[in-house]
Amino acid sequence: MLSYRHSFHAGNHADVLKHIVQSLIIESLKEKETPFLYLDTHAGAGRYQLTTKHAGKTEEYREGIARLWQRDDLPTELAAYLTVMTKLNAKGDLHYYPGSPLLAKFLLREQDKLVLTELHPSDYPLLRAEFAKDKRAQVLRQDGFQQLKSKLPPSSRRGIILIDPSYELKSDYQSVVNAVLEGYKRFATGIYAIWYPVVLRQQVKRMIHGLQNSGMRKILKIELAVRPDSDQRGMTASGMIIINPPWKLEQQIRILLPWLHKVLVPEGIGHTCVEWLVPE
Numbered sequence: 001m002l003s004y005r006h007s008f009h010a011g012n013h014a015d016v017l018k019h020i021v022q023s024l025i026i027e028s029l030k031e032k033e034t035p036f037l038y039l040d041t042h043a044g045a046g047r048y049q050l051t052t053k054h055a056g057k058t059e060e061y062r063e064g065i066a067r068l069w070q071r072d073d074l075p076t077e078l079a080a081y082l083t084v085m086t087k088l089n090a091k092g093d094l095h096y097y098p099g100s101p102l103l104a105k106f107l108l109r110e111q112d113k114l115v116l117t118e119l120h121p122s123d124y125p126l127l128r129a130e131f132a133k134d135k136r137a138q139v140l141r142q143d144g145f146q147q148l149k150s151k152l153p154p155s156s157r158r159g160i161i162l163i164d165p166s167y168e169l170k171s172d173y174q175s176v177v178n179a180v181l182e183g184y185k186r187f188a189t190g191i192y193a194i195w196y197p198v199v200l201r202q203q204v205k206r207m208i209h210g211l212q213n214s215g216m217r218k219i220l221k222i223e224l225a226v227r228p229d230s231d232q233r234g235m236t237a238s239g240m241i242i243i244n245p246p247w248k249l250e251q252q253i254r255i256l257l258p259w260l261h262k263v264l265v266p267e268g269i270g271h272t273c274v275e276w277l278v279p280e
């Protein structure tokens with residue numbers, strides 16, 4: 001049963017971190033003319049209206065994208081991400097937020113390809129409609145984890161695979177490890193970007209150990225916490241685990257993350273972290 005709807009959380013601090021990292025990876029891939037694949041295993045609806053009854057009810061975006069919107073001290077590393085935000089909100093007020101597939105749609109070039117999978121019966125049609133006229137995109141109502149077997153390696157031999165489950169099922173933590181291993185067997189040079197929430201730290205630790213013990217190299221962890229770890233309900237932090245990050249990413253994030261933390265968490269609590277789980 002799928003009860004998670006991303007529309008309740010769109011534009012929150014975790015989305016901001018995830019989508020900034022996603023945009024930096026895409027921009028790095030664009031430094032070469034050769035095409036690449038953008039594979040989004042858990043794509044969501046694509047576009048979110050922040051003032052509707054979902055996002056408007058939780059208002060999580062107020063402690064996320066709203067804290068960056070229309071600031072005049074934005075680091076240059078945010079340029080691609082904010083270009084898309086500005087295009088979606090051309091009138092100036094913050095109404096829309098791009099999910100990961102929409103961000104990719106705006107940033108990818110004509111020669112690149114997108115494969116997007118989403119299972120939710122309400123979000124899948126929204127995603128399909130969003131890409132109806134986009135010849136670069138394949139939108140499938142299929143299990144995202146399976147795509148790392150069936151769609152890799154891409155014919156271009158270049159690509160980013162975004163793995164962004166809701167972790168509604170506790171088995172998702174292990175499914176991520178299994179799926180990445182399947183993908184890596186077929187496409188060891190791909191860039192794998194895994195999003196994770198910190199709800200119970202132990203669950204993330206187990207997933208990280210699974211990745212560390214897999215034999216894969218070059219695994220970078222990026223994390224931003226808005227509160228200290230807790231055993232109460234709720235997400236206190238989120239992060240991205242990147243396998244084969246572009247060479248510039250570590251440096252870009254080391255510059256950006258302290259700034260982002262200060263802006264997203266003006267109270268000064270929580271933490272940031274950039275570390276190699278497995279070096280080269």
Ligand SMILES: C[S@@+](CC[C@H](N)C(=O)[O-])C[C@H]1O[C@@H](n2cnc3c(N)ncnc32)[C@H](O)[C@@H]1O
Nearest residue numbers: 006042043044099100118119120143144164166
């Ligand atoms: C965290 S949301 C994705 C958000 C999106 N990646 C973004 O950044 O805008 C996770 C999505 O995965 C979908 N989902 C859950 N299990 C799935 C599966 N096995 N395969 C594909 N989609 C799945 C959910 O319906 C939900 O929309």
